[in-house]
Amino acid sequence: MWEFIIRRTLQSIVVLLIVSASCFYLIHEMPGDMWSTIGMTLEQKQLVDARKHALGLDLPFLEQYWAWLKGLRHGALGLDYQMYPISGYIWKYAQNSLILIGTAWLLALMIAFPLAIYNSRRPGGLSDRAAAMLALAGFALPASAAGIWLRQLFAMNLLWLPPSSMHTPGMEGNLPDLLQHMVLPVATLMLGIVAVYLKFIRSSLQEVLPLDYLQTARAKGVPEKRVILVHGLKNAMIPVVTLAAMDLPMLVSGSAIVENVFNWGGLGSLMVYAALSRNHPLLIAVILLVTALVVLFSWIADMIYLLLDPRIRFGRKTG
Template sequence: MSLALLRRLLGLLATLAAASVLIFGLLDLLPGNAAQVLLGPDAAPEAVEALSRQLGLDQGALQRYLHWTGGLLRGDLGVSASYGGAPVGPLIAERLALTLPLALLAMALALLIALPAAVFAASRQGRSGDLAVMAASQLGIALPGFWLGILLMLLFSVKLQWLPASGFPGWGGEGGGWAALQSLLLPALALALVQGAILARVGRSALVELLREDFVRNARAQGMSRRALLWGPVLRNALLPVLTIAGLQFANLLAGAIVVENVFTLPGLGRLIFQAIANRDLALVRNAVMLLVAAVLLINFIVDLLYLWLDPRLRGGGRQ
């Protein structure tokens, strides 16, 4: 167990180091002068040169990389040129206060949709219920999240007027946390329907395969009901592939909710990165992207730990 954990931890650190080199290199190779973009095409050359020195663009690539990574290790993410010299860390943290709860809520809704649907379909393999779930999941995969968001907005906000159509009052704003949660329900559901459809198909395939195993027949011969089997040992074993996909999906929810955030006018991390790219704010883009990469790797590391906990066969070595 300790050897497998150590190998995964070393892999996480090595991948983080490689990702930092890749992110810095790709942004450093972008054409154009970031200071010129920030000041505009009509800016005086002296002003552009002064801002370039302020941003550290006059230094060598290696020196700038070491300065950046050293700041990351110290918790100093630098300042944002497009936000008037505001520290990057608080800017990202402020947007994460929306994007992280949105991703968690969407993931929880996706699992609540997917697991019962997968068990229902697997228990009725080849019958009308199974076909209906598979057809609905295929439709959910095919429909884009932003279009689902618009439909949900028209139904629940415009027609029924149950939930707000856009905006985010903040967790400490008028109405408190309940008002903030209500503003996240529709975008989270728009994201969850697509992710839940994928998880339902993966879960159903894993359950159907496991129902053919010998331990299921033995348990049935000993009098265990099919329902208890499905919701017990079969579902527990089927969670392995579902957890893998769910971990990747959660990372995608953090990084890929930009379109849905724009549909519902949510000031999340996705909109912040989009605006930073448009303004050529390299410090903000670099640190925000590194944060997302670290989140993806950390989630995969946690999924690996869950694999080790769920499957004792993996504790003596790497995941097969």
């Protein structure tokens, strides 16, 4: 087991290096930057050249990348084009995204799991058909349309909730105010998450429940509730863990639309800003952070596999 853990950890580090180098190279070779769209006088151009020199942007690619890696080793993500330390504010945006996405994800699981378990015991019932319609609506409805519709209904028409932002001006740090502002963006994100997990968990359970070892448990008189929750759910969780490991970091980039609709300052909106403003150092930092999340959750998923079923052999043939 330890050999596998060490191997997966080394693979994760290699993946991060390859992705960061590829991203760094592509953006380095990309024509233009945030100054290229501005008409400049000779003096302004000289100032821009001096700033590029201060940032090391006039160095060859390998020298830039090596300097960036050395800074990364000390937790520094470099400076953006406006000479602000990226690590000084990217963590604030990451924290905002974590609050939004983590809340939506946990609430979605709290809804999807019991509903999927209930429906798997009563396939074709009223609840199962209603859940299927909910899942279809969640798949079909774009997050932007759902967010705009919810904001129009509950914020503009009914005036029950604030329409945007993370807090009311002057009430920064007020928890009840933050929770009130979270309702609409969290609900918007939850629509898609509930739809995915509801369908996925139910399908996984439907594949597991007819298996022989569960039929044997039933024949021995084990209550159906225990058969599902103790024996069936454990094996059904394996593909769900894979989905969760890939879904959580993907929500960071997918939440960009929701964050922009509700003016929520998170990584998604920061990525959009960095791309549109051609702030390449900032864009590299955000992409690397999202990639690190993907790799981290993939690694965690593999560790959970070992806990769920130690018989699984990764990358080995069983004889």
